[in-house]
Amino acid sequence: MGATSDTSQLIDLLKSHPEIGPNLAYVQRIPPREAVTSPFPEDLPEEIVSTLRSRGIEQLYSHQADCWEIVQSGKHAVVVTPTASGKTLCYNMPVLTSALNSPGSKALYLFPTKALSQDQVAELNSVVDGTGKPIKVYTFDGDTPQSARQAIRKQGDVVVTNPDMLHQGILPHHTKWISLFQNLRYVVIDELHIYRGVFGSHMANLIRRLKRVCEFHGSSPQFICCSATIANPKEHAEAVTELPMELIDKSGSPASEKHFVFYNPPIVNEPLGIRASYIKEARRLASVLVQNDVSTIVFALSRLNVEVLTKYLKDEFESGRERLTSGEVVAGYRGGYLPNRRREIEKGLRDGALRGVVATNALELGIDIGSLDAAVLAGYPGTVASTWQQSGRAGRRGRSTVTLLIGRSTPLDQFLMTAPEYFFGSSVEHARINPDNLSVLVDHIKCGAFELPFRKDEQFGHVRPKDLKEILEFLQEGGVVHFSGDQWHWTEDVYPAVNVSLRRIEKGNFVVVRREEESRIIAEVDYGSAITTIYPDAVYMTDGEQYIVDDLDWDDYTNVKVLDELESRRCGPVDVSLGEVQVMTRAVGFKKIKFYTMENVGYGDINLPDLEMDTSSYWFTLPESFLGSFGFSRSDQIDGVLGLANAMHAIAAFNLMSTTHDIHRSVGDKSAEWYVRNSFGDRGIYQSQEGKPSGAKPSLAAFQPTVFLFDNFQGGVGFSQQLYDLHEKLMAQTLSLIAGCKCRGGCPSCVGPAREVGERSKEVAVAILKGLSEESIS
Numbered sequence: 001m002g003a004t005s006d007t008s009q010l011i012d013l014l015k016s017h018p019e020i021g022p023n024l025a026y027v028q029r030i031p032p033r034e035a036v037t038s039p040f041p042e043d044l045p046e047e048i049v050s051t052l053r054s055r056g057i058e059q060l061y062s063h064q065a066d067c068w069e070i071v072q073s074g075k076h077a078v079v080v081t082p083t084a085s086g087k088t089l090c091y092n093m094p095v096l097t098s099a100l101n102s103p104g105s106k107a108l109y110l111f112p113t114k115a116l117s118q119d120q121v122a123e124l125n126s127v128v129d130g131t132g133k134p135i136k137v138y139t140f141d142g143d144t145p146q147s148a149r150q151a152i153r154k155q156g157d158v159v160v161t162n163p164d165m166l167h168q169g170i171l172p173h174h175t176k177w178i179s180l181f182q183n184l185r186y187v188v189i190d191e192l193h194i195y196r197g198v199f200g201s202h203m204a205n206l207i208r209r210l211k212r213v214c215e216f217h218g219s220s221p222q223f224i225c226c227s228a229t230i231a232n233p234k235e236h237a238e239a240v241t242e243l244p245m246e247l248i249d250k251s252g253s254p255a256s257e258k259h260f261v262f263y264n265p266p267i268v269n270e271p272l273g274i275r276a277s278y279i280k281e282a283r284r285l286a287s288v289l290v291q292n293d294v295s296t297i298v299f300a301l302s303r304l305n306v307e308v309l310t311k312y313l314k315d316e317f318e319s320g321r322e323r324l325t326s327g328e329v330v331a332g333y334r335g336g337y338l339p340n341r342r343r344e345i346e347k348g349l350r351d352g353a354l355r356g357v358v359a360t361n362a363l364e365l366g367i368d369i370g371s372l373d374a375a376v377l378a379g380y381p382g383t384v385a386s387t388w389q390q391s392g393r394a395g396r397r398g399r400s401t402v403t404l405l406i407g408r409s410t411p412l413d414q415f416l417m418t419a420p421e422y423f424f425g426s427s428v429e430h431a432r433i434n435p436d437n438l439s440v441l442v443d444h445i446k447c448g449a450f451e452l453p454f455r456k457d458e459q460f461g462h463v464r465p466k467d468l469k470e471i472l473e474f475l476q477e478g479g480v481v482h483f484s485g486d487q488w489h490w491t492e493d494v495y496p497a498v499n500v501s502l503r504r505i506e507k508g509n510f511v512v513v514r515r516e517e518e519s520r521i522i523a524e525v526d527y528g529s530a531i532t533t534i535y536p537d538a539v540y541m542t543d544g545e546q547y548i549v550d551d552l553d554w555d556d557y558t559n560v561k562v563l564d565e566l567e568s569r570r571c572g573p574v575d576v577s578l579g580e581v582q583v584m585t586r587a588v589g590f591k592k593i594k595f596y597t598m599e600n601v602g603y604g605d606i607n608l609p610d611l612e613m614d615t616s617s618y619w620f621t622l623p624e625s626f627l628g629s630f631g632f633s634r635s636d637q638i639d640g641v642l643g644l645a646n647a648m649h650a651i652a653a654f655n656l657m658s659t660t661h662d663i664h665r666s667v668g669d670k671s672a673e674w675y676v677r678n679s680f681g682d683r684g685i686y687q688s689q690e691g692k693p694s695g696a697k698p699s700l701a702a703f704q705p706t707v708f709l710f711d712n713f714q715g716g717v718g719f720s721q722q723l724y725d726l727h728e729k730l731m732a733q734t735l736s737l738i739a740g741c742k743c744r745g746g747c748p749s750c751v752g753p754a755r756e757v758g759e760r761s762k763e764v765a766v767a768i769l770k771g772l773s774e775e776s777i778s
Contacts, residue, residue, distance in 0.1 A: 007259045007400045010294065010374075014261070017288065023281075025407070026262040026420040032400075036252035038065035043072065045100050048093060051130030062252030064089050070246045071224060078192065078225040078237035078245045083392025085253035087226040091188045092124055094224070098185050099135045099157050106179070107186040108221070109160040112194045112365065114141045115342060117160045119367050120190070124158065141165045143339060153177050163502055167206055171451055172495045174213045181217035191365055192227035193385060195240055196431045197662060198713045202502040204240045204435035205444035208461035209451060211242075216452055228389050229428050236431040242461050257400040260391065260424075264407045264417040273747025275409045279305060282378035282406055283312045289374050290317065290329065290356045297369075298358045298376040299390045304533070305378065306334045307541030309358045317356075333359040336512075336542065364389050371395070377405045380413045382659030385428040409748030411650035411737055412660070436463065437715040439614070445471050446480060446496040453487035512540060514547065571727055572772055573626040578724040581617040581710055583664070616716030618723040619708040622768070627703075630767050632760070634703065640764025641705045642667050643751025647765070648734045652709050652723055655730065663719050666708045735769035738762060 015021045037059040040049050060068070063081050067090040070077045079090045095107040111117045121139045128135045137158040138144075142165065144152070152159065153176050161170065174181055187210070189195075195203040214221055225237045225245070234247040263285065265276040282298055289296040290313070300306045310332035317329040331345045331354055348354035349369040363369065364386065375394040381387050387405065395401030407413040416423050435441065445460065445468070454472060457465045472488045475481045482491045490496075533540060540547045565579040627637045649665040656663065711719045723730065741750035746762040754761065 007257065007402045010289075010292070010402055011259050011261070013292065014285075014288070019284065020263075020288065023263055023266055024261055025264040025417050028260040028420065028424060030255075030258040030260060032257045033255040035254040036062040038062050038252070041065065041068050041072075043097075044068070044093060045097055045131075047100060047131040047133065048096055048127070051127055054130055055127075060089070060252075061086050063248050063250060064093070064252070066248045066250070067091075067224075068093055070248065071222065074222065075246045076223045076225075076237075076241065076243050078227065078233050078247055080227045080229055080233040080247070080249045081251035081253065082229060082255070083389055084395075085251050087190070088120065088123060090226060090248075091186070091190075091224040092127060095158060095186050095188070096127065096131065096135065100131070100133060102185070104183050105185040106156070106183045107158045107188065108166075108180070108184060109158060109188045110166065110190070111160065111162055112191050112199075113362075113367075114139075114143065114162055114339070115346070115362075115367050116191070116365050117141060117162055118343075119346075121160050124160075140170070142169075154179055156180065163203055163206055166210065167202075167447070167500070167502055168497045171206075171209055171213055172447070172497050174217070174451060178217065181214055181219060184214055184217075184219045184221045187221045187223050189223065189225045189240070192225045192233070192237060192240065193230045193431055194365070195236075196433060197717050198440070199503050200236075200240065200431065200433035201435050201437050201440045201713075201717060202444070202500075204242070204433055205440060205461070206502065207241050208435075209444060209448050212448060212460070213451060228385060230385055231428050231430045233431075236433075239433055239435070256395050258391070258395065259400075259402045261402060261404045262407065262417055262420050263404050264414075265409075271744055273409070273741070273743035273749055274753065275407075275748075278379055278406045278408045279308060282376055283309060285376050285404055285406070286313060286330075286356060286358075287316055289376070293355070294374050295352070295354075295372045296356045296374045296376060297363065297372050297393055298356065298378060299364070299381065300358060300360060301379045301381070303334045303336060303360060304541065306332050306358050306360055309378070311541070311546075313356060313358065328354060330354070330356040330358065332542075333357050333363055335360065335362050361386065361390070363393060369393070371399060373399065373401055375401070375403045377403065379406060379408045380410075380416060382412075382653070382661065383429045384423065386659075387423070388428070411647055411749055412654060414749040415650075415654075415737075432718055434715070434717040435461065437717065439715040442471055442475070443496070443500045446475065446490075447500060449475070449481050449488055450490040450492075450495045450497070453489045454481075456486040512542070512547070567724065571620070573623055574620045574772065576618075576620045576724065576727045578618050578720060579616070580716075581615060581619075581708065583613045583615055583617075583666070583710060613714050615711045615714060616718075616720040617708050617710035618720040618727070619706050620727065621704050621706045624703045626771065627705075627768070630764070630771065632764050632767070636758065636760045636764050637703075638667075638705065639758025639761040640768055641707065643738070643746060643757045643761035644734065644765040644768060645707045646752045646757065647738050647750055648707065648730060649709065651730055651733045651737060655726055655733070656719055656722060662712055663709055663723075664712045666710070667705055668708070731769060731772055735766065735773060738769070739766050 011027065015024060038061070039059055040052075041060075063079060064086055067077055067079050071094045077090075079087050081087055091109075098105045098107070109117070109120065111120060117139050121137055124137050128137055135157050136155050137160065138148075138152040138156045140149070140152050140156070140159050140161045159180060170177060194200075223237075223241050223243055223245075225241070227233050227237070230236060233249065234245050237245045263281065265278055265281045268274055268276050279300075282300070286296055286298050286309070298309060300309055310330065313330040328348065331348065333342065333345050337345075345354065345357065346367060346369055349357055349372070357363070357369070361381065372394040375391050377387065377390055381390060391403040394403065405416075407417040441463065445454075448454065448460065449472070454460070454468065458468065459465050460468050472481055472483075476483060476488070480490065480492050480496075481488045483489075565577050567578040569576050622641065630637075632640065645665045645667050649660060649663070652663055652665075653660045709720065709723050711717055738750045741747065741762075743750060743762070745759055746752060746754040746757055751757050751761045751765050758764075
């Protein structure tokens with residue numbers, strides 16, 4: 001640290017600052033931890049030992065030594081230790097040992113992003129160079145030139161890639177990779193905790209396909225997995241690989257002193273419980289840190305927030321300056337930036353040329369960005385694991401650090417601000433996947449059939465032959481496979497992997513083109529985000545600059561699915577259900593907000609097609625007779641149910657130990673005849689025509705509002721089943737949250753701002769929940 005030599009001085013500076021000190025809700029000092037080491041194993045080749053010693057490594061951390069012993073015994077392993085604890089060496093040692101002792105043996109490294117792959121190749125090559133041996137390490141991804149690909153396929157001893165490239169570029173063409181698959185000794189899966197939800201479900205099926213191809217070529221590789229701290233690492237690794245795993249979770253790495261600060265923005269409207277903008281407070285904190293020569297990373301929760309904060313900080317520190325080569329002080333970093341720009345920023349951080357970076361969780365992973373002194377988290381990331389992961393990006397070179405977590409005016413953030421002991425005393429979250437999700441599974445069975453014919457009575461991972469046969473017969477009816485000679489053969493001309501995205505259900509990205517510069521591409525936006533970020537007349541921001549969107553080239557489509565109730569039970573006066581639903585998303589309008597003042601200067605309409613998703617949901621229906629017993633008007637009843645759903649959404653995420661992005665909520669009628677709209681002050685109930693909103697007010701002859709909480713993933717990943725089982729607990733905790741909030745009539749920390757959910761929303765929500773509690777007991 002520059003002007004502030006240690007974190008204690010920095011904490012004193014923050015406490016004494018007149019605009020910051022009063023908002024420090026809690027400060028936790030985490031003492032340094034000494035290393036636990038082990039001598040180099042006797043069977044570790046001397047070339048590797050000498051190389052490590054030349055890099056200043058005289059001993060291994062205990063978890064590195066433990067992993068070595070397990071892997072050398074032939075067992076599959078999963079290593080779960082904190083950020084910057086030396087997990088990379090856990091797999092590099094056995095891989096390089098195999099390459100030295102058994103020339104011709106191969107290894108496949110899988111990282112979730114291209115940036116991380118390239119970063120790790122540089123690290124591995126530095127070790128390889130030290131051995132003096134001709135071990136070929138190559139990156140194989142979408143940026144690899146066509147001229148180099150044949151050489152990599154034939155000569156690569158260690159191939160470093162990502163799941164997307166394995167899915168679309170390697171497995172479909174496995175006959176060109178005979179040398180790799182015949183001699184594959186190790187498969188390394190790093191950042192295992194990333195593979196959750198849809199991505200994780202796809203990943204598990206991708207590994208099924210990989211093992212199937214390996215078996216065909218006569219190899220049976222050993223798997224080494226590494227992960228940040230999660231609650232169920234062994235279970236998760238076994239779910240992804242469908243192999244027995246040995247767990248190494250006792251870290252021997254040292255840890256520097258850390259101060260963890262909870263910062264709660266001041267209340268600016270006490271009756272409404274509204275706090276100052278957490279974005280403005282993040283700007284204030286980052287400004288103080290950068291002004292005091294404290295190298296800082298700011299994590300924002302969305303790409304838009306990254307751009308807003310980047311603009312604010314650039315306006316303050318770079319007035320009249322040019323880019324990195326001419327003294328750039330702060331940069332933004334997120335998905336959608338072009339690769340060269342991301343590499344430029346990463347280099348600036350490693351070299352110390354940049355003093356600050358504003359990023360999404362794209363920098364949460366282990367990309368080497370050098371030594372940073374402070375992390376500012378603009379809003380709770382949603383999980384304990386992600387919070388510690390982001391905090392760990394500062395102080396990666398053994399220096400003391402500070403993390404500032406800024407609370408938003410949301411139920412979960414405010415809960416943590418008032419009860420920090422929960423955060424420091426709680427376990428981290430579980431990683432959950434559902435590889436047998438039908439839509440995901442069918443896609444990968446198509447891909448598998450293209451790669452190799454399915455044999456009669458073959459098993460695909462844990463999918464039994466009988467179930468696999470049913471799916472293949474279904475595909476045969478669609479004309480994509482054919483049964484002949486006791487095998488199912490692919491019959492289409494194109495390979496199916498090109499149409500299957502591992503990370504989302506939607507197909508493809510949109511590119512953002514700046515027309516005035518000969519149609520220069522300046523960014524990319526994923527399909528699902530386009531509807532709310534690059535609609536016509538939107539203000540799109542990238543690298544702190546603003547652009548007006550002229551046009552969005554969007555193809556319309558229609559996809560209608562049927563609802564199915566799978567389970568149902570009575571709980572007091574309500575029916576609680578679990579089933580399959582179709583979710584339609586429509587962006588209806590936007591606000592124009594002024595920078596700095598946040599002044600609302602107008603509205604606009606968005607006219608784009610609806611996004612539809614089939615998923616699983618838990619829901620409960622409130623009978624009209626029950627709601628009518630409280631004496632509230634129909635409008636107030638709607639407000640109360642909406643407020644109840646808002647609070648319950650946060651409580652559900654809390655119980656699932658997931659983020660509020662993993663599950664979504666909706667209020668409407670389970671027959672989809674009407675729904676509640678709550679945007680731009682136009683709160684109310686609206687008629688739907690065949691699932692499409694018409695805007696007409698319904699008659700509501702039978703008014704029975706239903707609260708839906710659904711998996712925000714195509715086909716679902718199992719969250720809804722857990723919520724269905726937890727219904728009574730959810731009701732009790734939601735009542736406790738709302739009734740215990742000190743606001744008068746509703747605020748962002750409980751049911752939502754009164755102006756958005758109604759003046760009596762809190763009162764009605766409490767009455768409904770108390771009524772449900774009393775009738776359930778009776």
